[in-house]
Amino acid sequence: MVGQAFDTLSKMPGKNWKAKLFNLVSFVLVASMASYAFEGNYFNYKLLDPSDLNGYYQFFLKGHFFIPLVLFAMLWLGTRLIGATLFMALNRMISNKINRLLRQSFPEYMLRYETSNRVNISEEACTVRKSIAANHNKFEKQFVFLFRFLLAATTYFFTLDYFGALLFSVLTVGSVLFLIGLVLLFQFLEFTPRLLYWLSNLSRQENELV
Numbered sequence: 001m002v003g004q005a006f007d008t009l010s011k012m013p014g015k016n017w018k019a020k021l022f023n024l025v026s027f028v029l030v031a032s033m034a035s036y037a038f039e040g041n042y043f044n045y046k047l048l049d050p051s052d053l054n055g056y057y058q059f060f061l062k063g064h065f066f067i068p069l070v071l072f073a074m075l076w077l078g079t080r081l082i083g084a085t086l087f088m089a090l091n092r093m094i095s096n097k098i099n100r101l102l103r104q105s106f107p108e109y110m111l112r113y114e115t116s117n118r119v120n121i122s123e124e125a126c127t128v129r130k131s132i133a134a135n136h137n138k139f140e141k142q143f144v145f146l147f148r149f150l151l152a153a154t155t156y157f158f159t160l161d162y163f164g165a166l167l168f169s170v171l172t173v174g175s176v177l178f179l180i181g182l183v184l185l186f187q188f189l190e191f192t193p194r195l196l197y198w199l200s201n202l203s204r205q206e207n208e209l210v
Contacts, residue, residue: 086147
């Protein structure tokens with residue numbers, strides 16, 4: 001049942017346009033931060049007039065586009081790398097603590113689970129595990145998006161006079177809570193195969209008693 005629920009969620013309609021919307025907003029956020037980085041390190045710029053052919057010539061053929069492009073690429077790849085690393089590090093830290101706690105509290109159960117995990121695992125738990133692996137990138141991308149959103153909000157707070165402290169506080173707290181929620185939700189999904197194994201083992205023991 002749990003495995004079917006994961007498959008249903010992964011096949012829900014509309015995920016393509018949602019992914020495109022997330023990518024578009026993420027692009028705008030990074031481009032905005034790159035714009036502030038350029039103006040902070042070089043000079044204030046103005047958008048070219050559509051009829052200014054000489055301006056476009058200077059911008060593209062004279063190489064004036066290169067520095068803004070490099071700044072955008074650095075911020076895009078940098079925020080992606082830092083966000084993905086942070087997501088992986090938090091999940092690994094929590095997973096290690098959970099595994100250590102389970103080994104200390106239920107050593108026999110963990111030994112049977114790890115042995116069964118190498119040799120044989122229930123079909124439903126296997127389905128859930130495949131769904132988790134397939135959705136790992138989705139969780140990571142959402143984490144990176146929220147990380148970029150938080151960085152952009154911080155940039156706007158220090159550069160825009162009307163970006164108040166209350167709005168910044170609400171956005172910061174909300175973003176951090178969503179980041180923590182994503183990590184905890186992913187940890188719950190990773191723990192699901194163990195829960196299914198435990199329920200299956202418990203059901204098997206009850207059947208043997210009957």
